[in-house]
Amino acid sequence: MESKFYEDNKLLVFKITDEIDDCSVQKIRRRADYEIERYMPKKVIFDFNSVTFMDSAGIGLIIGRYKFANMLGGKLEVANLTQNVKKIFEMSGILKLIPVTQI
Amino acid sequence: MKERIENEMKLEFASKATNESFARITVAAFASQLDPTIEELADIKTAVSEAVTNCIIHAYENKQGTIKINAQLKENQIIIQISDNGKGIENVDIAKEPLYTTKPNLERSGMGFTIMESFMDSMKVESIVGLGTKVTLIKTIKKQEEKEKEDEIVSLTKE
Numbered sequence: 001m002e003s004k005f006y007e008d009n010k011l012l013v014f015k016i017t018d019e020i021d022d023c024s025v026q027k028i029r030r031r032a033d034y035e036i037e038r039y040m041p042k043k044v045i046f047d048f049n050s051v052t053f054m055d056s057a058g059i060g061l062i063i064g065r066y067k068f069a070n071m072l073g074g075k076l077e078v079a080n081l082t083q084n085v086k087k088i089f090e091m092s093g094i095l096k097l098i099p100v101t102q103i
Numbered sequence: 104m105k106e107r108i109e110n111e112m113k114l115e116f117a118s119k120a121t122n123e124s125f126a127r128i129t130v131a132a133f134a135s136q137l138d139p140t141i142e143e144l145a146d147i148k149t150a151v152s153e154a155v156t157n158c159i160i161h162a163y164e165n166k167q168g169t170i171k172i173n174a175q176l177k178e179n180q181i182i183i184q185i186s187d188n189g190k191g192i193e194n195v196d197i198a199k200e201p202l203y204t205t206k207p208n209l210e211r212s213g214m215g216f217t218i219m220e221s222f223m224d225s226m227k228v229e230s231i232v233g234l235g236t237k238v239t240l241i242k243t244i245k246k247q248e249e250k251e252k253e254d255e256i257v258s259l260t261k262e
C-alpha cells in the first residue's frame with residue numbers, strides 16, 4: 001500500500017496495491033490506522049485502482065477505517081473501484097454510507 | 104464446436120491464511136479450461152476465497168486443520184466442494200443470512216455466504232456440529248457462441 005498526505009487540505013490518500021483478503025488485510029489495517037492517527041486527516045480516500053482481488057475482508061476493512069476516521073473527526077471516501085470491488089461493495093450496502101469519489 | 108471433456112482435481116492443504124490465495128488461484132487455473140471470461144473467473148476466485156477463509160477462521164479458529172477442495176468440470180459447469188473437519192455450524196439457515204457473523208470483533212461483515220451465493224449459480228452448505236462443514240458451489244460458464252450472441256444483442260440495442 002502506498003500513502004500520501006496533502007498538508008494543505010488535510011487529505012490522506014491510501015493506494016492499495018495488494019490483493020485484499022483475510023491474510024493481507026491485517027497489515028493494511030495496521031498501517032492505515034497508524035497513519036490516520038498520526039496525520040488526523042479531514043478526509044481519507046482509499047484508491048482501489050491497483051486492487052486485483054478483493055473478497056469480503058475488504059468490506060470489514062473499509063467499515064472499520066470509516067469508523068476510525070470518524071471517531072477522530074475525519075471523513076472517508078473510496079475511489080477507482082474495479083468491477084469486482086464495486087460488486088462486493090454494492091452487495092454489502094456500504095456505498096449508502098461511504099461516497100465514491102474521483103481522484 | 105470444441106468438445107467439453109470431463110475433468111477432476113483434488114487439493115488438500117493446511118488451514119493457514121497464506122494458503123487463501125494459493126487455493127483460489129489453483130481453482131481458477133483449473134476452471135480456465137472452460138474458457139471463462141475475466142469476470143466469471145473473478146467470481147469463482149472470490150467465492151473460493153470466501154469458503155476457504157471461513158474454514159480457517161470459523162471452522163478451525165486459526166488452529167491446525169486440513170482443508171479439502173474437490174473440483175469437477177462437467178460439460179460447461181464447474182462444481183467445487185470445499186470441506187473442513189472443524190467445529191461445524193449449528194444453524195445453517197441463520198449463518199447464511201446477510202450480515203450474520205459470529206466474529207464481528209474481527210471486522211468480519213457476515214457477507215461471505217451472500218457473496219458465494221450471488222457470484223455462483225448455486226451454493227449448498229452441509230454441516231454437522233463437531234464434525235465439519237462442506238460447501239458445494241456450482242457455476243455454469245457460458246459457451247463462446249452464447250457470449251458472442253449476447254454481445255451482438257447488446258451492440259444491436261445500442262444502435
Ligand SMILES: Nc1ncnc2c1ncn2[C@@H]1O[C@H](COP(=O)(O)OP(=O)(O)OP(=O)(O)O)[C@@H](O)[C@H]1O
Pocket residue numbers: 056057060153157158161162163187189190191192198199203204205206210211212213214215216217236
Ligand atoms: N466452515 C465453517 N465452519 C464453521 N462455521 C462457519 C463456517 N463457515 C461459516 N461459518 C459460520 O457462519 C457465519 C457466516 O459466515 P459468512 O462467511 O457469511 O460471514 P463471516 O465469515 O462471519 O464474515 P465475512 O465472510 O463477511 O468476513 C460465520 O460467522 C460463522 O459463524
Ligand SMILES: [Mg+2]
Pocket residue numbers: 056153156157214215216
Ligand atoms: Mg466469511
